[in-house]
Amino acid sequence: MNKQVSNIVPVLRLGLVCLVLCSVLYPLAVTGIGQLFFPYQADGSLVKDADGRVIGSELIGQTFTDPALFQGRVSSIDNDASGSGTPNYAPSNPDLILRTEEAIHAQQAANPDGGSVPLDLVTNSGSGLDPHISIEAAEYQVPRIAEASDISEEELYKLIGENRTSEVEELLGAPAVNVLKLNTLLQALK
DSSP, X not given: OHHHHHHHHHHHHHHHHHHHIIIIIHHHHHHHHHHHHOHHHHTTOEEEOTTSOEEEETTSOOOOOOTTSOOOOOOTTTTOGGGOOOOOOOTTOHHHHHHHHHHHHHHHHHOTTSOSXXXXXXXXXXXXXXOEEEHHXXXXXXXXXXXXXXXXXXXXXXXXXXXXXXXHHHHHSOOEEEHHHHHHHHHHHO
8 A cells, every 4th residue: 555655646746746837837938938029919919099099909800891991801700709710611501602692792882893892801711800801802992992081092002002911921821901900090091
């Protein structure tokens, strides 16, 4: 019996040491390093308005309905970060077809001068939270925004061009713009 107890003690000590290392020290070290070297990212990449109030995160999409603002991607989860993901519908699924047709009609109604609706304005991203749209999708909305905001189309095209993703990001994917950042800058122009 004593031999069994003496074998358990080192195991319990090792378990306690691993618990403290993995559950306390490691998370504190990673959080501290993140806060020290990357405070903006460690705090959630929060975007603030001109008054310093947090209005969102540049990592999570939002729904904008004001015709004077850029609209982002469709989100089947209403951009709720607590439930990331989208239904995995087949292209032939009636619900997906209906939702896509409704999104196309809504975009055509809001942007009658736009022509063909860019794909990313009527489809979900994989997470349902993507805050970016393609340059094409942003430019598609320019006539509507110019009319609703009294900002010239030239200024809007310039705003899009100045706020596209970095060259490094574009190596990994198509050129895009962050809708929340774009709308924040757009509201500052008004």
